[in-house]
Amino acid sequence: MSKSISIFDTTLRDGTQGEGISLSADDKVKIAKKLDALGVHYIEGGIPGSNSKDIEFFKRVQDLGLTSKVTAFGSTRRKGSIADQDANLLRILESGVSAATLVGKSWDFHVHTALQTTLEENLAMIYDSIAFLKQRGLEVIFDAEHFFDGFKNNPEYAVAVLSKARDAGADWLVMCDTNGGSLPHEISDIVTSLTGQLPGAPLGIHTHNDCELAVANTLSAVQAGVQHVQGTMNGYGERCGNANLCSIIPNLQLKLGYDCIGDDKLRTLTNTARYISEIANVNMPVNQPYVGNAAFAHKGGIHVSAILRDSRTYEHIEPEKVGNKQRVLVSELAGQSNIVSKAQDMGLAFDPASEQSKHIIGKIKELEHEGYQFEGADASLELLLREANGELQELFTFESFKMLVEKSAGQPVVSEAFVKVNVAGESIYTAAEGNGPVNALDNALRKALVQYFPTLKEMHLADYKVRVLDDKDATAAKVRVLIESKNFENAWNTVGVSSNVIEASWEALVDSMRYALLGQISPEQTHESAVRQGLINH
Known part of the structure; x- marks a missing residue:
């Protein structure tokens, strides 16, 4: 029996901190609906009261009837204050959500330098804030900021932070690699250590991509015992981005056998990723794994000849499992197999031995000599092939x-x-x-x-x-x-x-x-x- 992993999407909050990304309230509502259809378990909507867009979003999302839990983000109470009088915590309650994400410091360096308070007061801030929300019926996800850096410098205190959050009733204890500087073996070793120090603790992972390792670090954490994964669609996020759920989900589900969103939902992954990139007005990298336009594209003639016999020769999964499709590119490197494959994809009868087929192959080569490049212009190539086959109706x-x-x-x-x-x-x-x-x-x-x-x-x-x-x-x-x-x-x-x-x-x-x-x-x-x-x- 496969193990279930809880998927937490923070595209609408952490993702919007990425350079060039700005979402209106209407954009957020559209993306929330799409994420809900994908089947993620949590959708982090933003910070209640921080701006008019988030205020409007939390009002509108209550009427959408989503299956996913919408969460509001906030920090622990301020130092020296009282939780039930903290404006940030009160705004979370006013947002109407059933779950909240609270971020707290777990690195002693940050407690002293950023918060400018004592280690004991920071623990009290964490405990009071979580307990306050739990007493009012909310599910609480605790994000231990800079956890891995904190553990490397002061492991006793980092563990004490998680322990205090657990004592206060936190439903998930999420370890954050906030600066994105940790390596997979470090993540694995630290998580393994924690499963021994905090047996049975509901652990989660939140990584950033500053070393191009956010996905690898997330997978390492899951294999070491984590059951809750946070990330964003297409890896959007501050600096180099967050862990990319478009890679994490299929890697967990197809490669490692974990149950994340169900196979039927997984088949909508590519459509979801591209829809969200469209709403965010950010072009997706063509070579993005699993969901990119070139993820299952083939150019070399030898490769194409092989995949026509069996796609497993040059594809690690069936692209349809993630809602993508195989593409064959036609370029100066292409052989006859490429053009035959393109025609077959379009359902065209294409006999490479026929005079008509030889003519169109020659025409394509001639056009490339003139400067056309069909490798990056599949639509123009398809029009050309359909026209040559007499199957193109000119509507204007x-x-x-x-x-x-x-x-x-x-x-x-x-x-x-x-x-x-x-x-x-x-x-x-x-x-x-x-x-x-x-x-x-x-x-x-x-x-x-x-x-x-x-x-x-x-x-x-x-x-x-x-x-x-x-x-x-x-x-x-x-x-x-x-x-x-x-x-x-x-x-x-x-x-x-x-x-x-x-x-x-x-x-x-x-x-x-x-x-x-x-x-x-x-x-x-x-x-x-x-x-x-x-x-x-x-």
């Missing part, structure tokens, strides 16, 4: 576009695009402004198409890259533009190449829209359906 056709870029003295640059496309035999002419030429083109094209295809409202440009292909031609050089587009479920990349950066951008932009519309019915039917649903006006 390009007629023309014009650009106006105006700069007046003392005024910002104004970009305006004029786009003409044909949809269902009707020529549509639109104009739109943007903060740059590409943004203006995107706005104008979207404006023309969204009345027929309202699902385009859900997509947006997430990234835009330009690369000069031959710098010896200076400003006349050919450029490659790569555009990443996203909606709440998927991300896709398209490519364009030209000696004119606007034309290359337009090519990649049009492909991004064409890909978003794959599988759509005719524009007339889509338009009529959207009118019936009230998505657009007549």
